Amino acid sequence: MSATARQGASQxxxxxxxxxxxxxxxxxxxxxxxxxxxxxxxxxKGAPRLAVRALDxxxxxxEPGETLGIVGESGCGKSTLARCLVRLHEPDAGSxxxxxxxxxxxxxxxxxxxxxxxxxxxxxxxxxxxxRMSVGQILREALxxxxxRPPKAVPGRMRELLDxxxxxxxxxxxxxxxxxxxxxQRVGIARALALEPxxxxxxxxxxxxxxxxxxxxxxxxxELQERLHLTVxxxxxxxxxxxxxxxxxxxxYLGRVVEVGETEALFRxxxxxxxxxxxxxxxxLDPEHTTTSDAVRGELPSPLRVPSGCAFHPRCxxxxxxxxxxxxxxxxxxxxxxxxxxxxxxxxAPAAPGDAGPGPEARP
Amino acid sequence: MSLADVSPxxxxxxxxxxxxxxHTARGALNAVRDVSFExGEGEVLGIVGESGSGKSVTxxxxxxxxxxxxxITGEVRWNGENLxxxxxxxxxxxxxxxxxxxxxxxxxxxxxxxxxxxxxxxSLRAHEGLRGQAANERAVELLELVGIPSPRxxxxxxxxxxxxxxxQRAMxxxxxxxxxxxxxxxxxxxALDVTIQDQILKLLLRLREQLGMSVILVTHDLGVxxxxxxxxxxxYAGRLVExxxxxxxxxxxxxxxxxxLRLSLPSGGANRQPLKPIPGAPPDLTALPPGCPFAPRxxxxxxxxxxxxxxxxxxxEDHTSACIHHAExxxxxxxxx
Numbered sequence: 001m002s003a004t005a006r007q008g009a010s011q012x013x014x015x016x017x018x019x020x021x022x023x024x025x026x027x028x029x030x031x032x033x034x035x036x037x038x039x040x041x042x043x044x045k046g047a048p049r050l051a052v053r054a055l056d057x058x059x060x061x062x063e064p065g066e067t068l069g070i071v072g073e074s075g076c077g078k079s080t081l082a083r084c085l086v087r088l089h090e091p092d093a094g095s096x097x098x099x100x101x102x103x104x105x106x107x108x109x110x111x112x113x114x115x116x117x118x119x120x121x122x123x124x125x126x127x128x129x130x131x132r133m134s135v136g137q138i139l140r141e142a143l144x145x146x147x148x149r150p151p152k153a154v155p156g157r158m159r160e161l162l163d164x165x166x167x168x169x170x171x172x173x174x175x176x177x178x179x180x181x182x183x184x185q186r187v188g189i190a191r192a193l194a195l196e197p198x199x200x201x202x203x204x205x206x207x208x209x210x211x212x213x214x215x216x217x218x219x220x221x222x223e224l225q226e227r228l229h230l231t232v233x234x235x236x237x238x239x240x241x242x243x244x245x246x247x248x249x250x251x252x253y254l255g256r257v258v259e260v261g262e263t264e265a266l267f268r269x270x271x272x273x274x275x276x277x278x279x280x281x282x283x284x285l286d287p288e289h290t291t292t293s294d295a296v297r298g299e300l301p302s303p304l305r306v307p308s309g310c311a312f313h314p315r316c317x318x319x320x321x322x323x324x325x326x327x328x329x330x331x332x333x334x335x336x337x338x339x340x341x342x343x344x345x346x347x348x349a350p351a352a353p354g355d356a357g358p359g360p361e362a363r364p
Numbered sequence: 365m366s367l368a369d370v371s372p373x374x375x376x377x378x379x380x381x382x383x384x385x386x387h388t389a390r391g392a393l394n395a396v397r398d399v400s401f402e403x404g405e406g407e408v409l410g411i412v413g414e415s416g417s418g419k420s421v422t423x424x425x426x427x428x429x430x431x432x433x434x435x436i437t438g439e440v441r442w443n444g445e446n447l448x449x450x451x452x453x454x455x456x457x458x459x460x461x462x463x464x465x466x467x468x469x470x471x472x473x474x475x476x477x478x479x480x481x482x483x484x485x486x487s488l489r490a491h492e493g494l495r496g497q498a499a500n501e502r503a504v505e506l507l508e509l510v511g512i513p514s515p516r517x518x519x520x521x522x523x524x525x526x527x528x529x530x531x532q533r534a535m536x537x538x539x540x541x542x543x544x545x546x547x548x549x550x551x552x553x554x555a556l557d558v559t560i561q562d563q564i565l566k567l568l569l570r571l572r573e574q575l576g577m578s579v580i581l582v583t584h585d586l587g588v589x590x591x592x593x594x595x596x597x598x599x600y601a602g603r604l605v606e607x608x609x610x611x612x613x614x615x616x617x618x619x620x621x622x623x624x625l626r627l628s629l630p631s632g633g634a635n636r637q638p639l640k641p642i643p644g645a646p647p648d649l650t651a652l653p654p655g656c657p658f659a660p661r662x663x664x665x666x667x668x669x670x671x672x673x674x675x676x677x678x679x680x681e682d683h684t685s686a687c688i689h690h691a692e693x694x695x696x697x698x699x700x701x
Contacts, residue, residue, distance in 0.1 A: 067636075073557035073558065073559065074557055180645045182645060210414040210415055210584075210645075210646065211414060211584060211586075211625060211628060211629065212414060212624065212625060212628050212641060212642035212646070212661075213641070213642075213645060214628070214641075215628040215629075215639035215640065215641030215642075216641040216643070218639055218641075219638045219639055219641060222636060222638060223638070237557070237558065239558070240587075240629060240630045240632070241630060243630065243632065244630030244635070244636065244639070245630075245636055247636075267632075277559060278558065278559060280562075281558045281559040281561070281562035282558050282562075282587065283561075283562070283565075283585065283587030283588050283590060283591040283592075284587060284590060284591065285586060285587055285590050285614065285626075285629065285631070286590060286614070287590040287591070287610045287611050287614050288611070290590075290591055292566065292569070293566070294562060294563045294566055295559055295562045295563075296559045296562075296563075299527050299529050299530065299560060300527070300557065300559075300560075
């Protein structure tokens with residue numbers, strides 16, 4: 001498994017060649033719902049049981065060695081997706097394949113191996129490290145549980161790991177509270193790397209850090225990825241950062257992937273109306289470049305009552321007849337995948353009459 | 365002082381040598397040190413800085429929201445009065461009346477057991493003397509003004525029935541109830557999603573136009589500053605290190621910290637090149653280095669920086685900087701190109 005990953009790793013953005021080689025991840029139709037505890041009143045009334053559909057049929061490919069950015073607003077399911085991938089959540093339906101193997105069927109040793117190969121780094125460096133364990137104990141535990149090194153090689157490996165993430169060797173004897181947020185996040189990275197993973201799932205890696213420190217951790221991630229040929233899933237809401245480090249970007253809205261594409265192309269020419277809104281809402285660093293109108297109207301609907309059809313249609317300025325009925329599928333076209341009725345592929349049965357709304361050409 | 369010439373034409377609020385000290389278990393903590401700035405009529409002033417830079421404390425000190433033993437000294441000039449010296453009674457008229465404030469977390473800033481309507485009416489009663497039907501009508505108007513749909517019905521709603529963005533709108537409506545001339549906004553969009561942030565910031569700008577108020581916007585996000593503010597004050601380690609009109613600050617920052625902050629952000633383009641971080645971490649306020657507090661992290665540092673803490677001085681039209689090397693700093697465009 002690791003051999004394929006290493007082999008497939010490349011420094012530059014991997015070209016899209018769907019069936020040429022095994023994908024790191026193939027996610028198909030992933031569904032995850034969280035039931036909502038009904039109130040006593042609801043139960044007496046016999047109200048239907050509600051559930052949040054955090055993931056509503058997510059389909060996604062991740063190529064070995066690439067950085068895939070996953071962006072979206074709160075409640076879009078990006079963190080749930082990350083947690084499903086490392087099997088912190090069990091999905092209700094759908095499949096996840098990792099280098100061809102069915103992840104959801106893994107058990108026992110195979111699952112342990114998978115947990116070792118796919119490592120997660122959490123957002124909050126304050127709550128994801130045990131405050132009562134020294135950094136050395138934290139790393140030793142990771143190395144010991146998976147028997148990564150014979151006991152007498154452990155101290156050497158720990159020094160190596162600390163050095164790799166830019167912490168001094170004496171950090172091993174110190175407790176998490178003695179470190180700043182940025183340094184703690186380095187400890188989290190070192191712990192993940194202790195298991196020699198092929199893939200890192202980074203959920204809001206730098207969101208909790210000060211701006212001036214964020215860049216330090218991002219640089220570390222970039223450097224380690226090149227050195228260790230890692231596949232990285234970078235889940236974040238900071239579009240500037242995602243644009244900077246991702247080869248490809250997936251945009252999520254209310255539990256669905258609405259657009260996937262090469263980063264630069266997607267940022268220069270967003271297709272999905274939601275992607276457009278998201279990108280234009282992100283404040284530009286150029287004071288000359290300001291707008292007065294809202295990027296998008298309305299608010300995120302409650303995930304308990306996701307709108308029918310395309311979940312974005314109530315806020316969409318391009319919505320036309322039919323958008324509220326059929327949920328658009330993610331369709332690949334010119335290296336871009338987009339789930340929007342504006343971009344039904346030529347020849348496919350149109351979901352709405354052609355004259356009912358603006359075609360893709362009608363939009364800037 | 366040299367700072368007097370910084371003031372814009374008509375200044376509404378003038379803060380002079382503001383100094384705020386907390387008393388902690390580890391001793392006195394000087395969170396805001398010798399901060400002076402002006403806010404002009406109808407101006408949006410941004411105060412930007414990282415956590416611990418003293419930007420929120422500055423805002424709270426203006427309204428004396430920090431209780432003793434926290435010590436606030438200096439001068440906050442408002443309508444010819446020094447707000448740090450006026451009676452508590454007079455201060456109650458100013459706070460939430462002439463000067464209103466909105467906070468980062470609308471859920472904790474709003475009273476959860478009162479309806480949004482009651483909270484607006486409270487302010488209308490206290491500051492505008494409005495009661496009964498007239499107050500009700502005004503409350504509906506205010507909710508409409510901040511873009512809450514079906515305002516008449518929403519008056520009876522509790523804060524928990526609102527989404528994050530709607531709560532922030534409700535908080536703005538409460539703040540506007542007293543027709544303030546100055547609105548203090550402490551990270552008003554940090555807890556919000558980017559599309560909602562965009563709506564709230566544009567709402568604030570529209571209200572500024574319509575109502576002719578001034579705004580002080582505290583934020584850590586340079587993007588928010590670029591899109592919203594007329595003038596910017598940059599804080600580091602409790603001090604104001606640079607003030608400038610927003611364009612000048614972005615095209616040619618004159619303080620090494622501001623430049624470093626700007627350069628540490630990715631500048632667009634999916635190039636996967638290493639970013640240019642500011643090394644190290646913000647200093648511990650209880651153990652500040654001698655000289656310029658940014659010196660240990662600064663790429664332009666010389667011995668002069670470590671000797672005495674440099675004073676802020678005028679470096680260009682309406683532009684001040686506390687950086688000894690302000691004249692040598694390159695423009696960000698020269699560095700990234």
